[in-house]
Amino acid sequence: MSLVLPVYSLxxxxxxxxLRQRNRVVGAFLTPVIFWLLFxxxxxxxxxxxxxxxxxxxxxxxxxxxxxxxxxxxxxxxISIIEDRKEGFLQSVLVAPVSRSAIVLGKVFGxxxxxxxxxxxxxxxxxxxxxxxxPLNVLAILGAMLPVAFAxxxxxxxxxxxxDSTQGYHAIMNVFLFPxxxxxxxxxxxxxxxxxxEWVIKLNPLTYGVALTRHALYLDPExxxxxxxxxxxxxxxxxxxxxxxxxxxxxxxxxxxxxxxLQ
Amino acid sequence: MSAAxxxxxxxxxxHRYGEREALKGVGFTVAPGEVFGxxxxxxxxxxxxxxxxxxxxxxQSGSAKILGFDVAAQTAEVRRRIGVVFQAxxxxxxxxxxxxxxxxxxxxxxxxxxxxxxxxxxxxxxGMAERKDELTEKLSxxxxxxxxxxxxxxHRPQVLLLDEPSTGLDPGARRDLMRYLRELSTKxxxxxxxxxxxxxxxxxxxxxxxxxxxxxxxxxxxxxLKAQIGGDVVSxxxxxxxxxxxxxxxxxxxxxxxxxxxxxxxxxGGAAFVERFAQAFAGRFKTIQLGKPTLADxxxxxxxxxxxxxxx
Numbered sequence: 001m002s003l004v005l006p007v008y009s010l011x012x013x014x015x016x017x018x019l020r021q022r023n024r025v026v027g028a029f030l031t032p033v034i035f036w037l038l039f040x041x042x043x044x045x046x047x048x049x050x051x052x053x054x055x056x057x058x059x060x061x062x063x064x065x066x067x068x069x070x071x072x073x074x075x076x077x078x079i080s081i082i083e084d085r086k087e088g089f090l091q092s093v094l095v096a097p098v099s100r101s102a103i104v105l106g107k108v109f110g111x112x113x114x115x116x117x118x119x120x121x122x123x124x125x126x127x128x129x130x131x132x133x134x135p136l137n138v139l140a141i142l143g144a145m146l147p148v149a150f151a152x153x154x155x156x157x158x159x160x161x162x163x164d165s166t167q168g169y170h171a172i173m174n175v176f177l178f179p180x181x182x183x184x185x186x187x188x189x190x191x192x193x194x195x196x197x198e199w200v201i202k203l204n205p206l207t208y209g210v211a212l213t214r215h216a217l218y219l220d221p222e223x224x225x226x227x228x229x230x231x232x233x234x235x236x237x238x239x240x241x242x243x244x245x246x247x248x249x250x251x252x253x254x255x256x257x258x259x260x261x262l263q
Numbered sequence: 264m265s266a267a268x269x270x271x272x273x274x275x276x277x278h279r280y281g282e283r284e285a286l287k288g289v290g291f292t293v294a295p296g297e298v299f300g301x302x303x304x305x306x307x308x309x310x311x312x313x314x315x316x317x318x319x320x321x322x323q324s325g326s327a328k329i330l331g332f333d334v335a336a337q338t339a340e341v342r343r344r345i346g347v348v349f350q351a352x353x354x355x356x357x358x359x360x361x362x363x364x365x366x367x368x369x370x371x372x373x374x375x376x377x378x379x380x381x382x383x384x385x386x387x388x389x390g391m392a393e394r395k396d397e398l399t400e401k402l403s404x405x406x407x408x409x410x411x412x413x414x415x416x417x418h419r420p421q422v423l424l425l426d427e428p429s430t431g432l433d434p435g436a437r438r439d440l441m442r443y444l445r446e447l448s449t450k451x452x453x454x455x456x457x458x459x460x461x462x463x464x465x466x467x468x469x470x471x472x473x474x475x476x477x478x479x480x481x482x483x484x485x486x487x488l489k490a491q492i493g494g495d496v497v498s499x500x501x502x503x504x505x506x507x508x509x510x511x512x513x514x515x516x517x518x519x520x521x522x523x524x525x526x527x528x529x530x531x532g533g534a535a536f537v538e539r540f541a542q543a544f545a546g547r548f549k550t551i552q553l554g555k556p557t558l559a560d561x562x563x564x565x566x567x568x569x570x571x572x573x574x575x
Contacts, residue, residue, distance in 0.1 A: 002372075005369045005372060005374060006369055006370050008369070009365075009366050009369035009370065010366075013355065013358065013366055016357070016358065016362070017355065017357045017358070020357045020398075021357065087351070087352065087353075087356070088349055088351030088352050088353045089353050089354070089355050091319065091349050091351065091353055092347065092349065092353035092367070092414070093370065094319060095317050095318050095319055095342060095345075095347050096342060096367075096370040096371060097339055097342040097343045097370070097371060097372075098370050
């Protein structure tokens with residue numbers, strides 16, 4: 001049977017559910033905004049990114065917060081896999097005549113759309129830190145965030161599928177997902193960091209997602225290269241690979257029948 | 264009936280979870296249009312069998328066929344033809360009844376006007392048409408159960424699998440459900456296979472497979488199963504049940520058993536026994552009840568164990 005209808009239906013369900021749970025909408029959006037404001041104001045006095053032009057840390061941090069919104073929304077939407085299992089919804093999907101790819105794609109497309117949508121709302125605050133966007137920028141940013149959101153949602157899917165409690169997922173979020181964001185050049189640049197961290201940042205696939213978003217925001221590759229941001233080609237290539245790898249991982253996780261299928 | 268004609272055909276089916284053997288070489292067939300019950304206490308293997316039939320787990324040895332399709336080798340064919348209602352609620356509480364059904368329809372390849380018509384039809388059939396636009400979290404347990412049933416039947420399955428369908432239903436709603444299942448069987452020829460641990464529910468099935476510790480220990484209609492015992496069952500409530508049990512044997516020469524604090528006697532001519540017992544032990548018991556054997560008595564007779572014994 002065709003993949004389109006079940007994928008559409010599963011993705012649509014994600015959006016409807018999310019929008020009906022106001023606390024989720026607010027949580028996934030407000031947390032990054034609060035981070036942005038607190039860290040932005042708090043660090044802007046002591047932290048001057050290299051080649052700073054004016055708005056200082058608030059501006060540097062802005063694309064980082066966009067990616068944080070993608071990460072948080074991906075986490076919130078994939079954590080529902082665990083709830084779907086517990087509540088029994090997933091069982092009825094598992095015995096339906098749909099492939100596991102449809103189940104993965106439905107969830108990941110739904111989560112991606114939510115994440116990019118939430119980030120797009122935040123994007124409207126860009127002018128407040130002196131980032132002036134034209135329609136081309138906006139398109140570039142949305143385009144850049146799509147593969148990043150896809151990769152993060154697929155990653156969340158693969159992790160959530162094998163978890164039997166939301167507590168377990170929260171632990172993973174704290175020790176793995178959140179540090180992954182912290183060390184992605186979103187919070188502070190690789191340039192100037194201790195050499196060990198610099199390497200961690202270089203090896204972190206999300207670094208290239210943040211770089212891609214940064215490029216899309218300014219559309220000025222030369223200036224960013226000078227500040228130590230990876231090139232557009234490198235950022236795009238690494239992000240696409242990240243998305244492909246996490247999707248395959250999610251697919252592999254879902255293809256296995258876990259003990260959790262039986263709850 | 265050959266395996267190809269049967270709605271459900273199971274042969275030599277075994278399954279283990281690690282060390283624990285949940286099913287030990289089970290076999291039986293279910294005829295098309297039958298309302299068939301799997302009766303057994305918790306842990307008897309009926310849920311494992313249900314999971315295999317619903318394609319949630321693969322059989323480890325032996326075979327299970329639904330409408331001639333093997334559940335392991337022809338999973339997709341089986342899935343299209345079965346409707347599954349799990350014991351755990353499967354509705355998305357944040358969606359309305361109609362939205363839940365629409366989603367289900369999409370998973371089964373239904374769409375557009377045909378799907379909308381079918382949703383209206385099914386919700387009307389389970390008496391939920393007027394609440395179709397309400398979030399399912401706002402519905403009562405019984406109402407949700409009815410939407411679950413509509414969901415399971417949406418794609419016109421030929422075989423309906425129900426796991427403990429009366430969970431959370433009051434007796435009235437349970438009777439409605441059983442009436443509806445019989446109607447599906449006679450009007451639409453839908454085969455129903457349900458698991459239950461409730462004797463009352465089992466009584467309503469056309470035929471029963473009785474399970475204990477992974478084995479199918481009986482297979483027949485409820486009436487035929489009860490006829491195996493014959494005679495009457497007398498149940499006596501007393502504070503000194505144990506003492507009465509031995510005295511019944513010595514004074515009246517009748518074997519009795521103590522079950523759940525009550526003295527039970529299976530015998531022909533129960534009325535005469537009640538009279539003798541009442542005379543012999545006047546004042547030493549509270550109530551005395553005379554009745555026909557129940558499925559619980561059948562279970563006891565076959566296994567030598569009470570139905571609920573050893574339940575974890």
